[in-house]
Amino acid sequence: MKFCAVKQYFDDENNNNITSGASTTMIPLPNVESHPLAILITYCKKHLKIKANNADNKKETEKEMEQYEQELLKKVMPQELTELILAANYLNFKEALDFFCRAVASAIQNKSIEFVRKFFGLESDFELGEEEKLREEFAWSFEGVDED
Amino acid sequence: MDVSFPLDKAKKQKFRKKQNANKSRKEIDNLPDPILQHILSYLSTKNAIQTSILSKRWKYLWTSIPKLDFDEGALDRRLMFMKFVERVLALHDPSNIKNFSLSCNVQYDTSHINSWICSVVKHKVQVLNLYLRNFQELLALSPCLFTCESLEVLTLHMFHSLKLPSSICFSSLKILTLGKVIFSDDHSTQQLFMGCPILENLSIVDCIWKNVKTVCISSPMLQRLFISDRYLFTEKYGENDDKDDLNADADDQNDFNGCQVVIFGTSLKSFSFDGELINDYCFYNSSSIVDVSIQVFERNEVDCYQDAHRVYKLLSGLSSVEKLTVSNGTLEVLNHAEELFAHVPVFYKLTRLSLESVESLFTCGAVQTILQNSPCLDFLDFQMVFCLPRYDKNYDWVLDKVPKCFVTRLKTIEISEFRGDEKEMHAVKIFLESASVLERIVIVCDDYHFKSRGGLKKQKEIYKQILLFPRGSMSCAVDFFLGFNQIQITALKFPNCS
16 A cells, blocks of 8 residues: 555655654645655655765765666656656755756757647747747847757 | 545546546646746756747746856857847846856947946846957956955956956955956056955966066965966967957066065965966965965076076975975976075975976986975875986986985875886886885876787786885885776786785
């Protein structure tokens, strides 16, 4: 049963991102689903583990963390990123929030506007000519954009 | 509302779809503004501003980004670039612009650039990087920059006269880097250094000092000082890309004998010099110094005697150093004034000396003097730099006077980029013989050199030879590495000969 398993995690680890941290009470998290929560907990545990392993060596910690993050990103879909970001934000888990926001940023870096719209699930709601005006105003930044 | 039920995922999704039929899909666009802005803060300035055309909601989301970075590149889209920077700064919301980097051609647009600087100062900028080139008119940077209370890091790189206002107070500035700047006069230059009360790091890179006679650097919290005077050097061997009509004669230093730069290094821990000693640097009160690196290039026949005196002066003011690195060039310069050897200070705290060639120990009087004057030296290392053989082929050197530290203190000798040639082997032999308390000699091969000259077989031969050299210290180990980041030779299956 997933929820009980999550509760188990609360009992076991000294989690510094959960504000209450009580060991036996159930912590209701109405805004977080169990799937992103599980990923976040794994992320947190991994982070603490890597930190403990490389207590003196900050560079090693960063390197290992980066490797783990790369692996994690391969398994996460863009839509899941939204849930993860919301969960990390609600739980006040800064490192995970920064990480997932960075992941979204690198996914859209230097991509065409059409790609970014698709990625975000957006449609342009500008009036006629408004987009053109913006493109002209910031013309220098619109030169030389990669296509997908 | 989403509640964590212990249902399996598929059931949960169906349940959710039924419940939230009217709710829009969980798209990233549904994240609240602050989170989207957080995402934008990780994008480059160009990309962040491009998001303004995604949809109405995104039109002004970018206006809170805390970092702005503008790099003009070539001159071909000048008007578009100027308009872009103008609009971005005008539309930015009142929140702080923490980092601002501008790399651009100046031409006749000094007033625009100054207005941009004022704008970011108003936005409480903390890190400001300015790389300015191609001036067609004189630039006097806006006075508001020099009284900016929020500024912590300033990099100013421009081959142009530094015209300064009368009032300079960088109350928060910790790191200052000046590149290729032409100091205008004594007074304003002095005001600049005095206007940085909590400065910790100062880098003066290839600047032009010819209009300054004397200046004093005495920031009480200055910990790291880096000076590079390679301007004339790059003139000789390279192109100065920043030269323009306004500075055509900046390198005309014919009557210039150098600026007197006095440094009170009360908190100074690290000093590094690289270039030609066109100025006369003098250190006072610098007993907290830990790390010094002096890489001097020999100038010409006329100046080398004076330069030698200048190097001695440097060493004298920094005699409390713990780790000293001197290049071959520095040693060559020192050798021009042998009569000063007797006046080399005692380096009471020197524990580590870093040199560039093993032969300097035998052929260079200055090195021998430094060693004689370093009673506590326990680590001697050689970052070998390849030199064409300058001395006669006779490698029968001896250490006539073995430095006292060799007999009492020297524990480690490290040689990198080792090629195993005759002179190096001879030097290793002498080290092993004379260093009576040596614990380790570490030899790291120049593996590239060995690739085409015998490879592993040759390296093994050399190792065997070294193991047979008589040792002054009974407990000395020989750590022989096949290359940088490579294994030690003893890690190979190898008959042990001690």
